[in-house]
Amino acid sequence: MSNPRRSASSQYSPAPLDQPREKRPGYLTRFRPNPDAFGRLTESFARWMGTPQFLLWMTVFVTVWLAWNTLAPESMQFDPRALNFTLLTLMLSLQASYAAPLLLLAQNRQDDRDRVVAEEDRKRGQQNLADTEYLTREIASLRIALREVATRDYVRSELRGLLEEILEDQDRRAAGQAAAQSQATKSKTKKSEGKKSDGSTRAPRAKKIELEDPEQEGPHQ
Numbered sequence: 001m002s003n004p005r006r007s008a009s010s011q012y013s014p015a016p017l018d019q020p021r022e023k024r025p026g027y028l029t030r031f032r033p034n035p036d037a038f039g040r041l042t043e044s045f046a047r048w049m050g051t052p053q054f055l056l057w058m059t060v061f062v063t064v065w066l067a068w069n070t071l072a073p074e075s076m077q078f079d080p081r082a083l084n085f086t087l088l089t090l091m092l093s094l095q096a097s098y099a100a101p102l103l104l105l106a107q108n109r110q111d112d113r114d115r116v117v118a119e120e121d122r123k124r125g126q127q128n129l130a131d132t133e134y135l136t137r138e139i140a141s142l143r144i145a146l147r148e149v150a151t152r153d154y155v156r157s158e159l160r161g162l163l164e165e166i167l168e169d170q171d172r173r174a175a176g177q178a179a180a181q182s183q184a185t186k187s188k189t190k191k192s193e194g195k196k197s198d199g200s201t202r203a204p205r206a207k208k209i210e211l212e213d214p215e216q217e218g219p220h221q
Contacts, residue, residue, distance in 0.1 A: 039109045046106035049099060062088070 048054055065088055069079045079087040 039105065042102045043106040043109060046099075046103050049103075 065079070066085065069077045069085060069088075070081050074080065079085050
């Protein structure tokens with residue numbers, strides 16, 4: 001049979017030192033309100049305390065309190081002036097003691113939001129900087145590439161130069177054709193003049209021959 005003392009000691013023996021001990025839930029830690037809901041409630045209350053309406057209603061409340069406990073009969077006063085308004089002083093001190101932690105809690109939540117917003121702004125700024133650097137590099141590469149591409153002015157100048165060369169070539173051809181036509185006309189005129197001169201020289205000889213023939217034939221007859 002097993003020894004009950006040994007079994008009890010083995011039951012409550014501690015865990016090995018290389019293993020972390022499990023956290024046992026305590027009685028005070030079971031009540032945990034929702035931090036988001038409680039934070040929203042405290043922020044709304046803190047915002048309302050910082051409004052003119054709260055100050056106005058607080059002034060009206062204190063004024064009515066003081067007037068009632070000062071002007072009302074002593075039997076109807078619940079916070080008499082003889083005791084220096086002890087209850088009102090206690091209420092205001094309790095309000096101040098609760099308002100300070102509520103304001104701190106609301107401020108902490110606002111700081112957390114500001115921290116998150118600042119982190120998002122920092123990430124967005126880094127992304128914008130990276131995008132700007134990328135666009136700058138792309139624009140620089142496009143400028144370098146455009147230096148090797150024919151621009152509109154360059155194409156216009158080249159076309160203008162080609163047009164001038166074509167016009168000059170046409171002018172040269174026209175001048176050559178005109179010179180050839182003038183030479184052809186000159187040669188034609190020379191040929192026609194030569195023919196005329198040959199005809200004029202041949203005709204008087206024939207007349208001379210005709211004139212000479214009768215004289216020669218006359219005595220023979």
